[in-house]
Amino acid sequence: MDRRSSIKLLAAAGIASVTAGGYLWLNKHRDHPQLAIDLTLERLSKLNIDALHASGSWDVARTFNHLAQSIEFSMAGFPQMKSPVFQNTVGQLAFSVFHARGKMTHNLEEAIPGESIQTANADPTASLQRLVESLQKFEAFEEPLQPHFAYGSLQKNEYARAHVMHINNHLEEFKMT
Numbered sequence: 001m002d003r004r005s006s007i008k009l010l011a012a013a014g015i016a017s018v019t020a021g022g023y024l025w026l027n028k029h030r031d032h033p034q035l036a037i038d039l040t041l042e043r044l045s046k047l048n049i050d051a052l053h054a055s056g057s058w059d060v061a062r063t064f065n066h067l068a069q070s071i072e073f074s075m076a077g078f079p080q081m082k083s084p085v086f087q088n089t090v091g092q093l094a095f096s097v098f099h100a101r102g103k104m105t106h107n108l109e110e111a112i113p114g115e116s117i118q119t120a121n122a123d124p125t126a127s128l129q130r131l132v133e134s135l136q137k138f139e140a141f142e143e144p145l146q147p148h149f150a151y152g153s154l155q156k157n158e159y160a161r162a163h164v165m166h167i168n169n170h171l172e173e174f175k176m177t
Helices: 003-027 037-045 060-076 084-101 124-140 156-171
Strands: 052-054 174-176
Touching: 037 124, 037 156, 052 060, 060 124, 060 156, 084 156, 124 156
Parallel strands: none
Antiparallel strands: 052 174
């Protein structure tokens, strides 16, 4: 085998190894017990709403309403969907990475496509209550869930983790004063 063929073979083997390793890492079973709705409900119940301030452009009420609406959409259907090609490629890859890490990172000021939330004079306490109630309804929900606008079809346990990771990501933006 000449030198050029050897280099091509080594490069192909390296690409195959990285691809296989990435696939195995993304598809490894991970339990993530911290991503449970009951733990999230407990965490939300301990928030001091009067001392909570958002560091981004969305206020606390807007953020809680956004989170609640995301959960509600998983049961009722999202108003706008990404294409099936996006869902089955980029969307599923993003969800797999988030799930593998046990943590989501996304643009905290990006609305869900088609999301409509009244933001003027929204009450943070009522918005937090809406979030809590949406999580409770999700836990009790026994009908088929609707596809996620970006991730596509998810099982209930996957959706639960997605919701908790979404909430956790937004809570990182809050500051206590």
